[in-house]
Amino acid sequence: MGSDSGSAVTVGDEASVEPMVSVYRHDVHKARMRSHEHAEGSFRGVRVNEDVPLGADGDAALLSRPGGEPERTVAAHESWFRVSLLTGELASTVEPVRDIGAALREVIELDDAERLHAAWLDASVPSLFCESPYYPYTSLKYHTLLAAALLDNYRAGFGFEELFFAVSKRDEAGVVEVVPHRTVLSTPGFALHVTGGPDGRPAVRLGDVPARSFADVWARLPEVPFDVDGERRWRVLDAQLRRVRSWSAALQFIEEYIAVLSPVEWPCSGGAAGGDGRDA
Template sequence: MTGEFAGDSGTLAQEELAPLVTSTDPEVLHRRWLTSETASRCSESPFYPYTSAKIHTLLTAALLDNYRAGYDFHELSLEVHSGTGIDAVCPAPGTLARADVVTPIRTVLATPRVTVTVTGDPSGPAAQLGTVPARCSADVWGRLPAHPLDVSTHATRVLDAQLRRIRAVSTALQYVEDVHRWRGWGAAVTDTNADAPLGGDGR
């Protein structure tokens, strides 16, 4: 670490950014952000590489959608589905996560092994976010009633340990996505038709 300015490597070119902001359909935009690998490269500051603009955008949309549905923050939960069965449906990058665990607007992370949704109406393993917005990711992860990761390997044990210490939700979720990409588990799930319906049971 030199302390020098990190440069432009984490920025998006205009032609890469355009699909992420040009639609007027919120579900289309959600799908584009959720499945975008280029958006994952963009940090809010070059000095803090895990201030994920992608995850912050998805979290903001999920919170707003829940608020519009009448939920207060203290009623919201982080719902996590493990990869059990997802790999069979998504054997390689370029395919979608299981449709039944991806909720339009509210899913904030979708990889073949872990899918995370912010919702006031969880249908699977979930833990409440807390009474007020705070840097609480590690606390929420530790309160999940079912272990969301198969920790039978060293890599997944390390990932789980990191998620039990990282405080910022956006940092934790971007870390999961990056580890999946680095380990060859598949990054944010992508599809050749980024505007096709994600599936799920709606909001």
Template sequence: MSDQSPNAACSGRAEAVVAYRHDAHKLFGRSHANAAETFAGVRVNQRVPHSADRDAAALSRPSGEPTQTVDNHTSRYRLSLIDGDSQHHQQASQDRVKSAVHDLLTETDSKDLHQAWLTSDVAARFNEAVSYPYTSLKYHTLLVATLLDNYRNGHQFNDLHLLVDDAETIVPHRTIYADDEFALRITGADVGQPSARLGRQPQRSWASTWTQLPAHPLDTDHDNYSMVLDANLRRIQSWSTALQYIEDYTEAFQR
């Protein structure tokens, strides 16, 4: 990362907080037009600087007017690629959901917000767009945050790479996925380890980026579950859908 003055660093932390709160309205099933300005005394639903929200959306869903892709599904709850079920039916008490949502939005430290979203199962229950119900609000938000952090530090989109870290390496605002085996991070061109470029412009390019990784975190030579997971990841184009699929698949079959 580039050096920052104290004022710039303070501004960066504030903008990072905006990124994690920018789609709060989707947690409550409200549109942009009807989005509340505050939640529990904090500002939410603000515009994210540097077009990070727009670019993250382009990684997971087509541009232009949305079209309904699943008949009779008009819910903010995500559909699972594993079994097709709505996450509305996942067992979780309403009190726990409310508490988790509160923590996702009201934490004031941007690094703690990153960790909260990265480890949240409640955020994973929601889609990032009702018309594209297999997408994930959890991973869309993490993608917004990592693009914003990279852009603020002088990188253009065509500088960005996806790389694999060990499970203990969690980089605030850059790590977009983590489990007990590995983590995935998006960062600028000078990465110093094997990586795959995201491309010239934001688009649904997960499969091609994943395929280009020179070192994969999955044991596809000896583990049948990993082979199936890898094969499916080579077919999914949407970034938030793919990242959520890794989480769902790992929870369903490998833990």
């Protein structure tokens, strides 16, 4: 797949937003509980709801939910608020936010794409929402990060079939590697990446076409980024990730699980296993 110019283009008298900026803004309407068709073109003075080039948004959607006409998967669920795989509760009841609109603007208002990526990695409010009310376990936050990773790789000339799912653990200095746009999850102990260049990290190919394949891809990793043999809580997490097919739901589950059950101190890459002795 060829790359595009990477810069903002002009349509008529109006310049469009640079693609790697617009990808972080394209689905804000979902956090406002509106469909794409009924979304506005701006939110609190920021341009939103623009198309993502090279099919990256559609491919990211296929990683987490079926194509075609949606089918309701949870009876009577009509909310854009995400249902937590960890607790079974609406995310909005677990983490109430005083001003969702203000919090959303904070993760879209920047004009620097790399800073937007960092903001989304750390954001909590987009995690409150699903990709679609028909698939309430999916995550708006991680759909957006996956779309950005695909777009960045496509613009660099990689096709989907050339992409890898890669992991990196915290290094001896206590730093977790974050690759602009290609890191799709960052925790205190490790990071997960979607990239055409794994650069020596434990990695496995995503597959030939976008699909709800997270469980299969995770199971094929040559190395997972936590100590499965050392503690039961990590065995439980590993076992669950071998069952979750949706990419955004799986990444969101990791975030929630680690927030509740992570050790006080993480081992560094190459070091001895750490932890605080608690068991899940």
